[in-house]
Amino acid sequence: MGAQITVIGAGVIGLAVARELACSGKDVLVIEKNLSFGQETSSRNSEVIHAGIYYPAGSLKAKTCIEGKQLLYEFCRKNKIAYKNTGKLIVAIKDDEIRDLENLLKNGQRSGLNDLQLLSHDEIKKIEPAVESKAAIYSPSSGIIDSHGLMKSLAWEIKEKGGQIAYDTQAVDIDRTKEGFAVRVEDKKEGSFSFTTTTLINSAGLNSDKIAAMAGIARDDYKLKYCKGDYFRADASACGFINRLVYPVPKNNRAGLGIHATLDLAGCLRLGPDDQYVDKIDYNVDAAKQGDFYESVRQFLPFIKLAAISPDISGIRPKLQGPGEPFRDFLIKEESDNGLPGLINLVGIESPGLTACLSIGRLVERIVKKRLS
16 A cells, blocks of 8 residues: 555545545545544534635635635535535624624624624514624625535545545654655554555644654644643523524634534534643533533524523544743644654644635645646
8 A cells, every 4th residue: 555645634624635636646645543434523513514714814714715615615516515604603692792793794704704794683683583692793695504514525526536535544753764654554354564655744733733743843833732622502492493503793702603503404402612732632521511511502593492502513623832822823723844854744733624625735736746747
């Protein structure tokens, strides 16, 4: 087993990168330590297609989110992947949040989002009568997606274009060679063996900093911080009240966007995620948070009852910034200047990674093309 290009990680980012490379005629191998694709961050999130409002203009997060959103909608239509262009409201619950809302609107407009609208209380009531808010940003291009269907389609296309995906195969050592990299893996069927690859793309999600260190880059600015988010699901009594995603105004220096209300493709309601930095990966949901979740959303979703919500799932976000630290962008870097030509690291690919995946795939393909030309 071996390839011209090896991608470590079959989450949505690794699959999107490998698919773009395979479609451009490259020999691609994806190795994934789990039994199937998308078993970690890619399957434990809100499944939201973000507009690109929150991220600093000119950042990779902003650029790849805005481009990726359009690519994602087109890909879904072409490949019959379930999605819904729901639109989203970001609501100001208190008068003193309206200034924050206006600043957020300006930030989105600086990134070229010209479809955003600032709505008054009465205008909100016309489109979402069950939502209580002083004012809101309306983002018509936001939506939801079947992330499993997306990843299944990406994996199929990789194979259809001649690429390979090796599941249950974990990278355990990486050595620099004259030709590129020697990667030693543990495979449940084949045992331990090594293969060589000219280009190595680290898209290992929650383990991407460990893979970078294994390849020779153990730096503090590559070190991930795990941020856990729990979700609660609402029962049938709370469904059917809203037709759009509803988010609070995000708080400064918080790790997430605040506990928000999202719809699934069946129209059912889910609340979350919250944000809590943790030292280890643990997907248990703390049922004792029920009251906190209820108090967080009842101000703008007064139809929610405490007894209507129960623990659902949790996810871990691979963040580069720690608690209270300023914004950190996606780290997408070819490492020639660190003495490792042919190594491309993708570290800290958290939200809006799902939305940005196809754009990130294009970006990495350009990096590879430039290196191999």
